Amino acid sequence: MSKLASIILLSYNSRKDLAECIPSLIIQTYTNHEIIVVDNASTDKTPEFIKANYPDIKLIETGSNLGYPAGNNVGARHAKGEYIIILNPDTIVDSDWLSQLIKPFEEYPDIALTTSKILMYHQQDTINTCANHSHFTGIDFCKGLYEHTLYFSKPEEVGAVSGCSFAIRREIFEELGGFDPDFFLYLEDIDLSWRARLAGYKIMFVPLSIVYHKFRLSVSPLKEFHLERNRYLMLMKNCSLKMMILISPALLVTEIVTLGYAVLHGMPYIHNKLCAYWWVLMNPDKIITNRRKVQKNRKISDKEFLRLLEWKIPFEQMIENRITRGMVDVIFNSFYGIYFKAAKIIL
Numbered sequence: 427m428s429k430l431a432s433i434i435l436l437s438y439n440s441r442k443d444l445a446e447c448i449p450s451l452i453i454q455t456y457t458n459h460e461i462i463v464v465d466n467a468s469t470d471k472t473p474e475f476i477k478a479n480y481p482d483i484k485l486i487e488t489g490s491n492l493g494y495p496a497g498n499n500v501g502a503r504h505a506k507g508e509y510i511i512i513l514n515p516d517t518i519v520d521s522d523w524l525s526q527l528i529k530p531f532e533e534y535p536d537i538a539l540t541t542s543k544i545l546m547y548h549q550q551d552t553i554n555t556c557a558n559h560s561h562f563t564g565i566d567f568c569k570g571l572y573e574h575t576l577y578f579s580k581p582e583e584v585g586a587v588s589g590c591s592f593a594i595r596r597e598i599f600e601e602l603g604g605f606d607p608d609f610f611l612y613l614e615d616i617d618l619s620w621r622a623r624l625a626g627y628k629i630m631f632v633p634l635s636i637v638y639h640k641f642r643l644s645v646s647p648l649k650e651f652h653l654e655r656n657r658y659l660m661l662m663k664n665c666s667l668k669m670m671i672l673i674s675p676a677l678l679v680t681e682i683v684t685l686g687y688a689v690l691h692g693m694p695y696i697h698n699k700l701c702a703y704w705w706v707l708m709n710p711d712k713i714i715t716n717r718r719k720v721q722k723n724r725k726i727s728d729k730e731f732l733r734l735l736e737w738k739i740p741f742e743q744m745i746e747n748r749i750t751r752g753m754v755d756v757i758f759n760s761f762y763g764i765y766f767k768a769a770k771i772i773l
Contacts (some may be wrong), residue, residue, distance in 0.1 A: 427454065427753060428457075428458045428591075429458065429507070429508040429509060429528075430458050430459065430460065430506060430507035430508055430509070431456065431458065431459040431460075431507045431508075431509040431511055431524060431528055431593070431598075432459070432460050432462060432501075432502075432505030432506060432507030432509065432510055432511060433451060433459055433460065433461050433462065433511040433524070434462045434464060434498055434501035434502065434505065434511065434512055434515055435447065435448075435461065435462065435463045435464070435501075435511070435513055435514075435515045436462055436464050436466065436494060436497045436498050436501065436512075436514075436515070437464065437465045437466065437468055437472050437515050437726065438465075438466040438467075438468055438491060438497075439468045439469060439472065440468065440470075440515040440516065441468070441470045441471060441472040441651065442470075442758040443476045443515045443516040443517075444463065444472065444475070444476070444515050444773065445479075445627070445638070446518055447473070447513075447515050447516070447517055447518055447519075448461065448480060448483070450518040450519045450521075450523075451513075451519065451524075452471075453520060453521055454519075454522075454523065454524045454525065454696065455522050455524075455525050456522075456524040456525035456528065456745060457520050457621060459507070459511075459524060460484060460505070460506060460507060461480075461483045461484070461487070461592070462483070462484045462485075462486065462501045462504060462505060463476050463483055463484070463485050464486045464488060464497050464498070464500050464501040465485065465486065465487050465488065466488050466490070466491045466493075466497045467487075467488060467489060467490050467491050467578045473485060473487055476610070477647070483686055484504060486500060486504055488500055493529065493607065493609070493610035493611055494589070494605070494609075494611050494612075494614055494737065495604070495605030495606055495607050495608075495610065495614040496605070496607035496610075497608050497663045498512055498604075498605055498615070499604040499605055499607065500517065502596075502599060502600075502604055507596065507760075508596050509528050509531065509593050509594070509595060509596060510594050510595075510596050510599050511524065511527065511591075511592075512526075512589060512591070512592055512593075513590070513591050513637075514589070514590045514591065514639065516547075516639065516640040517544075517547070517590065517591065517637050517639050517640070518547070518589070518637075518638050519542075519636065519637050519638070520606060520635075520636040520637075522634065522635070522636075523591075523635050523636055523637060524635075526632055526634040526635035526636075527540050527542055527591070527592075527593045527632055527635040528540065528593055529632070530581070530630045531593070531595060531631060531665075534628075534630075536628050537627075537628050537630050538594060538595055538598045538622055538627030538628060538629065539587050539593065539594045539595075539622055539627065539628075539629040539630070540587075540594075540629070540630050540631075540632050540635070541557050541558075541584070541587035541588050541591065541592040541593075541594045541618065541629065541630075541631055542588070542589055542590075542591035542592065542635040542636065542637045543556050543575075543578065543631070543632070543633045543634070543635060543636055544556070544590050544591060544637045544638075544639050544641075545575055545636065545637065545638050545639070546639065546641060547638040547639055547640040547641070548640070550575075550638055551574060551575045551707055552572055552573070552574065552575065553568075553570040553571060553572065553574070553575060553577065553578065554568060554571065554639045554641045555568035555569050555570060555571060555588050555590070556569050556570045556577075556578035556631055556633070557569050557584035557585070557586060557587060557588060557629075557631040558584075558585075558586040558587065558588050558615065558616060558619075559736050559740060560585045560586040560616050560619070560620075560734075560735055560736060561680075561735065561736050561737070561738075561739060562673065562676070562732060562735040562736065562737060562766060562769075563661075563673065563676050563677050563679075563680040564570055564613075564616075564631075564657040564658075564660050564661045564680070565585065565680060565683075565684070565708060565739060566586070566612075566613055566616050566653075566657075567739070567740050567743050568588075568643075568743065569584075569677045571643070571740070571743060578631070578633060579633050580633065581630060581631060581632055581633060581634075582630070582631050583628055583629065583630055583631075583734065584629050584630065584631045584644075584734060585619065585623065585629070585734030585735050585736070586615065586616045586619035586620070587615055587618070587619050587628065587629055588615060589614065589615030590637065590639055591635070591637045591639075592615070594618075594622075594739070598622065598625075598627060601625070602618065602621050602622060602625065603719070604618075605617075605618055606618075606659070606663075608659060608712065608716070609652075609659065610648065610652060610655055611649075611652045612652045612653050613653065613656040613657060613660055614656070616660060617656070617659070617660045617663070617664070620660065620664045620731075621663075621664065621720055621723075623725065623726065623729060623731060623734070624664060624688075624720060624723070624724045624725065625723050625725055625743075626725030626726055626728060629734075643743065645691075647691075647694035647695050647697070647698045648698065650688060650691075650695045650698040650699060650702075651698035651699075651701050651702050654684060654698070654699055654702035655701075655702035655705050655706065658703075658706050659706070659713065659716075661677070662706075662713050662717060663713070663716050663717045663720050664720055666728055668720070668728060668773075669731075669732075669773070672728075672772060673765075673769055673773065675765065676761075676762060676765050676766075676769075678749045679758065679761060679762070683739070683758060684699065684730045685699060687744060713714075726748070727773070728773045729770060729773040730733075732766075732769065732770055733772065737759075737762045737763050737765075737767075738759050738762060738763065738764035739755075739758060739759060739762065740756075741754050741759075
C-alpha cells in the first residue's frame with residue numbers, strides 16, 4: 427500500500443492559477459494523495475471557487491495573509507500524509523510528477539527532501555530551475571535558468587530545494603519545526619534546506635518530476651528587503667561562528683555586490699536594503715534564539731555543509747549589459763572561487 431502524500435497549495439489571490447493547477451493534480455498516477463488549499467485571505471473569491479468546484483479538497487482559510495512559510499505550516503498541521511508536498515499554485519504538473527517526486531523516499535531511506543525539475547510554463551523546453559543555486563554567502567539563484575530542458579537530466583544530491591515544488595518526509599518537517607515564519611517571503615526554502623542538511627539529512631533533485639511554472643525574473647524594492655533581511659537571518663542561524671568568521675571577507679564582498687545592485691536600481695532599493703540592516707539590529711533576541719535551536723541539532727561539519735553550496739554567482743540573472751556583466755563576473759567570481767577553495771581546505 428502506497429503512503430499518503432499531502433499536497434499543499436498556498437493561495438493568495440490565486441483562483442485563476444488554481445483553475446489550471448488542480449486538474450493536473452487530480453490525474454496524478456500516484457493516486458494516494460490529498461489536496462489541501464490554504465487561502466491567505468484572498469480577495470478574488472478563491473475560497474468560493476474551491477467550495478463550488480472542488481468540494482472534496484480540504485480548504486483552510488487563515489483569515490489574514492500569513493506569508494509563505496507560516497501559511498504552508500498551517501497546511502502541514504492539517505495534513506494527514508506521511509509525505510508533505512509543497513507546490514506553488516501558478517504551476518501545472520506532469521501526470522507522473524508526484525510519483526517521481528516521492529520515489530526516492532521509497533528507495534533511499536537517507537533522502538529527506540526531494541525537488542522537481544521546473545520548466546517555464548510559456549516555454550516548456552526551457553528550464554526555470556533545477557533545485558536552487560545556493561551561494562555560500564546566502565544569495566539564492568535559479569539553477570539552470572534559461573537552459574534547454576535536456577540539461578540537468580540526472581538525479582543528484584543537491585544543497586537546496588526549490589520552494590516551487592518539493593517533498594519532505596513529514597516526521598522530518600516536524601522535527602525541523604517547519605518553515606521559519608519570520609521569513610514571510612523568499613529564502614524560506616533555502617533556510618529549511620540548510621537546516622535539514624545541518625541535521626544530517628540529504629536532498630535529491632529528481633529530473634523526472636516535471637513542473638511547468640509561470641515564472642518571471644524580477645526584483646521589486648519590497649522583494650529586495652525580504653531577500654536581504656532573510657539572507658542575514660539564514661546566515662546567522664545556520665552558520666557556525668567559526669564559519670562566519672572564516673567567510674567574513676566573502677560576506678563583505680557580497681555586501682558590495684548587493685549594495686551595488688541597490689544603488690544601480692535607485693532609492694527605493696537602497697531604502698529597503700537599509701531596512702534589512704535595521705530589522706536585524708532591532709531583533710537580536712529572536713535571531714539568537716533561533717540560532718541556538720539550529721546549532722543544537724547540528725550533525726555535520728562546516729566542511730560537509732559547504733560541499734553542496736555554490737561559489738559562483740550567475741551574474742546573468744542580475745545584470746543585463748554583457749560588457750558590465752563580463753567585467754563583474756571576472757572580478758567577483760575569481761575572488762569567490764579562490765576563497766571558497768581556501769575555506770574548504772581550512773575547514
